[in-house]
Amino acid sequence: MKLLLIALISFCSFTFAEAQDLTLAGTVTKGGDGEPLSFVNIGIRNKNVGTASDEKGKFVFKLSKEHLQDVLTFSAIGYEELSVPVRELVESQPLKVVLKEKVTALQEVVVKSRKMKVKKLGVTGRLPVVWGNPDGREGKDVYEFANFVNVKERPTEVLSVHFFVASTKLDSALFRINFYKNESGLPGDRIVEKSIMQKLPAKNGWVSIDLNKYDIYLTEDFFFGIEYLPAKGADRLAIMLGGKLGGRVYSREASLGAWETFAGASLTGYLTARQ
Structure with a gap:
């Protein structure tokens, strides 16, 4: 009976630990000058789990352990997206995320002879x-x-x-x-x-x-x-x-x-x- 009770307690403790949230915290900066990037979209794509960095590029993100096998993506306008497995991020805190500036082609402008309205x-x-x-x-x-x-x-x-x-x-x-x-x-x-x-x-x-x-x-x-x-x-x-x-x-x-x-x-x- 005592062994069964110990096993049950251990199982419950394990289940509780698995159910606890993960916390990811860090800063998103620009490649090169290291300036912070504000309002970067941070999330697991298409799973409605996300957050955004603040005005100083900092973020704190809580998610359940069921997302350990997922990939977290950092997306900012004008920068290359960065996708990293959640498991790797958990092991690398505090996080220092660096985004590289995106090289984009100039937009083609079409000139028409007619008057535009x-x-x-x-x-x-x-x-x-x-x-x-x-x-x-x-x-x-x-x-x-x-x-x-x-x-x-x-x-x-x-x-x-x-x-x-x-x-x-x-x-x-x-x-x-x-x-x-x-x-x-x-x-x-x-x-x-x-x-x-x-x-x-x-x-x-x-x-x-x-x-x-x-x-x-x-x-x-x-x-x-x-x-x-x-x-x-x-x-x-x-x-x-x-x-x-x-x-x-x-x-x-x-x-x-x-x-x-x-x-x-x-x-x-x-x-x-x-x-």
């Missing part, structure tokens, strides 16, 4: 409903919504982005704008390697980001993403985005998480563009 592309209407965190959990990770844009095979110069923000907790919030390929009806790889981040007012109203200085020219259908980057001390439920009935919404609930979509509603967000 400024248009609104996306969802311009809004009903008195709001969108927030896709899964309702509190947390410090990013969340992101996206809208599909059909350019109808016309060269498109993106000028600005507009969306509706509401918050009862914050005066302002930091957002990042991303552009993605259309891959089988969902956002795919990033197609604009430019960091577009701006702190915007968050008191129930339309906000805009001027994109003229980024020289964004696109020729194929794409998605633009609106990514909320929670500040220290602010959870994801602190911000809500405007929406309307009808159409289709695209969202993901974590850094490098899987994109999900459902019909019947859409995010209020549009671009002004010259076509």
